[in-house]
Every structure is written in C-alpha cells, then in structure tokens.
Amino acid sequence: MMLRWTVCLDGGPRRVNHAAVPVGHKVYSFGGYCSGEDYETLRQIDVHIFNTVSLRWTKLPPVRTGGREHTREVPYMRYGHTAVLVEDTIYIWGGRNDTEGACNILYAFEVGIHRWWTPKVTGSVPGARDGHSACVLNKDMYIFGGYEQLADCFSNDIHKLDSHTMCWSLIKATGTPARWRDFHSATIIGTKMFVFGGRADRFGPFHSNNEIYCNKIRVFDTETHCWLNTPTNQIQPEGRRSHSAFAYKGELYIFGGYNARLDRHFNDLWKFNPEAFCWKKVEPKGKFPCPRRRQCCCIVGDRIILFGGTSPCAEQGMGDEFNLMDHSDLYILDF
Template identity: 75%
Template sequence: MLQWLLGTGYSPSGVTALVKTTRHCVRLMCTFSMQADCFSNDIHKLDTSTMTWTLICTKGNPARWRDFHSATMLGSRMYVFGGRADRFGPFHSNNEIYCNRIRVFDTRTETWLDCPTTPVLPEGRRSHSAFGYNGELYIFGGYNARLNRHFHDLWKFNPVSFTWKKIEPKGKGPCPRRRQCCCIVGDKIVLFGGTSPSPEEGLGDEFDLIDHSDLHILDFSPSLKTLCKLAVIQYNLDQSCLPHDIRWELNAMTTNSNISRPIVSSHG
C-alpha cells in the first residue's frame, strides 16, 4: 500500500531544494531560502530508516550558492551541474550567472572535490533535467536568462575522463524547454512535460510561456524491431502487409502524445 511519511525532529528551513537518494538516505542540497531571500549551498541528509534530518558539515571548497541546478548520484559521488547563481554571492540582486562547470561531492568523506577543467562544455543553464545511465551523467534542456534561450540539446559527461560530449539522438526529439521531468525505466528515458516560450504574441511578459503535456522516450538500447519500425516511419513505407500488432504500434508511435492542450504559464 502506498503511504506518505513525514520526517521527524529537525528539518531544513523553508527553501526550494534539490533531492538525490541512495539506498538508505536522501541528500538534499538547499537552493533558495524564501525567508532570507538568498541562495544556499547547504547539504542535508535524511536517514530513511529513522526519518530524521542532519545538516552535513562539508569539507573542501563548496559549490557556489545557486538554485534550479541538478544533482545526480553516480556511485557514492553527487555531481552538481548548472543552476542560477548571483554575482553578489548568496544574495539575490538580479545579476544572474549560469555556471557550466561540474562540481563533485563525495558522500563517503562528505567533501567537495577539486575538479579539473574540461575543454568542451555545455552552455550554463537552469531548470534542466539530469540523470545517470551506465555510469555516466546526462543533461537535457534547460534555460539561460542571460541568453534568453531555451535548450533541447542532450549532453553526456564521463566522470572517469572528466569530459563532455554532445549526443545527437535519431528521431524527432522534444522542442526546446525547461522544467521537464526525465525518469529512467530500464534502458529508456521517459520525458514528460516542461515549459517553452509561447508561439502566440501579445500575451505579455508575465504569460509568455506554455506548459507541455507531451511524452517522449529516448531508447538507449533499441531492439531490431524498434529500428525497423523507425525505418518504416522515416521512409513512409507501405504498412498494409504488416501484422496488426505492428501497425498498432506504428500508429501509437506517430500519434500525438499530449494528454491536454498546452497551458499558458507564468515565469518560474
């Protein structure tokens, strides 16, 4: 039976936050305090066996204060990328900066590690998606306010060589967006929703975004059957001789996946 549980005792103050889990604990990197109107770089740990929080006294040079970043666990290390920071440190002054360097936190030693520079880097961004697959880190999408640009690029980071590589998947991918959800299901990434600039003009700055309800799947290990179906779609081949179940699957692959019409959204 599904059941919601609450933590007991001490808990982090009212903040926006990013959470990553391991087997027995949840690590929360606080990002923006609404009460203090400032960014944060604290890390809190939730012991899931006792449902109690602990503020981690980290060692090393911490990541810059930020919000809307990603933090992805690969083994015992947490890889922090992107987010919105401010030139004046923890305080919000509307002088935004978007870091594109990876920061690494070792959860065993509770230490921020010094990282080498990388020759090729994605653009700095916030509100992107990040996930780990086969020991590597992937990021998709996001937004950079200084460039006034939404992204729909996919990048892969190798933690051994400490290098980035831009990935060019086959097929028609999602449009540029931010705030989407990416979940790993086996060898597939399921992407849902997100926010993009509205194609309609005259809505005003407060409502110039739309929220999506579409679904996209990125297959890291497509079967021969899947590759054949993609070829049928790409080259518009005759389907009349195909079995009924294959034709049904082809129809599902080419039918609009939206569950509702795009909704006008406000900034965030």
C-alpha cells in the same frame, strides 16, 4: 550505442515544475503547475501515473479526508519540490505554493497502497525552500541548494535525511563548496554527487538580479564529505537552470533547460563521463522535444521518459518570460 527518440505522445497532464520518480515500469508524477490554473486555493497535490508498457496515463483520485484533521498528512499542491524513492516509499520534500509559500515538511507516499503520511522527523530540518535537488544513496536522501524562503537567499548547504532513523543532519562539508544556487541538478554516480547548472547570483547568496549560470560540474564525495577540486573542461554545455539530469551506466546526461542571460531555452542532450571528466554532445535520431525547461525526466530500464515543462510560444518570437506554453506531451528516448 544508438540513441533514438522512439515515442512522442500528447494528452498527458499539462505540468511544469513538477516532480516525478520511476517505480518499476511506472512513473509517478506529483504536482507542478499549469499557467492559468488556480493556485490560491489550497488543494491536495495531484498524482499522475504513467505506465511505460501500456503508454497510458492515469490520475489517482483525491484522498478522502473525512474532516480537516487528516489533510495535513497529504501535501498541498505545489511546485519546485522534489520526489525520491526509498524502497517502497516516495518522499516528497520542499516546494512552494502561491498561498502557503515554501514548505519543509517531509511527506511519505506508500506506493503499494497509495497512502500518504508525514513521518516524525528529528535533527536539523532544512529551512523551507524550492528549487533544491534531492538524490538518494544507501537509503539516505541528500538535499542540496534551492531558494530558502525565510533567509530569502540561495542555499549551498547539504542536508541528509537518514530514512531509517528519520533524522536530518546538516553535513559539515570541507573543500571549496559549490556556489549558492537553485534549479540545478544533483545526480549520484557511485558514492559521489554530481552538481550541474542552476541559477546563482554574481554577488553571493542574495538575489541582486545579477544572475549567473555556471556550467562547471561540481562533485561532492559523500564518503569524505568533501567538495572535490575538479579540472576545467574544454568542451561543455552552456550554463542553464531547470534542465533534466539522469545517470545511465555510470555516465551523467543532461537535457534542456533555460539560460536567462542568453534568453535561451535548450533541447540539447549532453553526456558527461566522470572517469575521463569530459563532456560530449549526443545527437539522438527521431522526433525530439522542442526547447524547454522545468520538465521531468525519469529512467525506466533502458528508456528515458521525458514529459511536461514549458517553452516560449512560437508566435511570440523567443524569450519573453511571460509568454510561455506549458506542455502535456511525453517523449521516450531509447538507449
């Protein structure tokens, strides 16, 4: 299998910490932020659509609300949220805004007619948070981890939303749970959820500025509701947060991310085989993205669409959290 970066485009939406989902030959991208823009004023989340055939971006016009009462149907601009597709509906959950803080309202976006609504939900709704993960299996959405606003701590709970009944439940998991974390990835392969990376704290769920970046894969079995014991790998990627992860032909891939302890942004690509339970570094040909974090990555057929994110400014030297350059570029990786 010869992997190659085949397309590099610029001039797309300049976005960081956004959420995106593939629908057919298009990628829908929701919200995120760009340094220097105004996030104090509440405004509607924006929706950008990338057509992987024409290689063009379009932006949806804002929803006409005709008065304040309908605006709650449309999510406010946010970052650190998640987006998943179930049949013809995209569900947006979580994320935060500098004015409103974090959110736990479920928003639905109907792809065919570009209509927003807020489904009525029941059950144990997860607390408002950002930096969680969301993945879908059999039309159920699984939310794991993130940084909970009210509790002011990292989470390691798994909540499930049944998209038929619109009922939330907190899963009573057995086994040794994955550590409390945010900005990790969770990817479904078969009936298991593979969790990698993220930012955690050495002392537990509360943030004590002792960040740790675990690089051990954790596996949750959705059928038995059990966190599985997993072997340790000889070769594995550095721990990181705000990376991308996707599954292709039964294997897990991760790209990029950031490790604050090492003060390092990554642009490496790794492949994990769940059967052999081993990692392998992959080195595609072609022009590849610079080291970055908080980008989006979607799989469309045999192509990976990667766009946005943020990196340290070149002239800054490495590191400094506050001198970052936000990207408006897009790369395509061909299998």
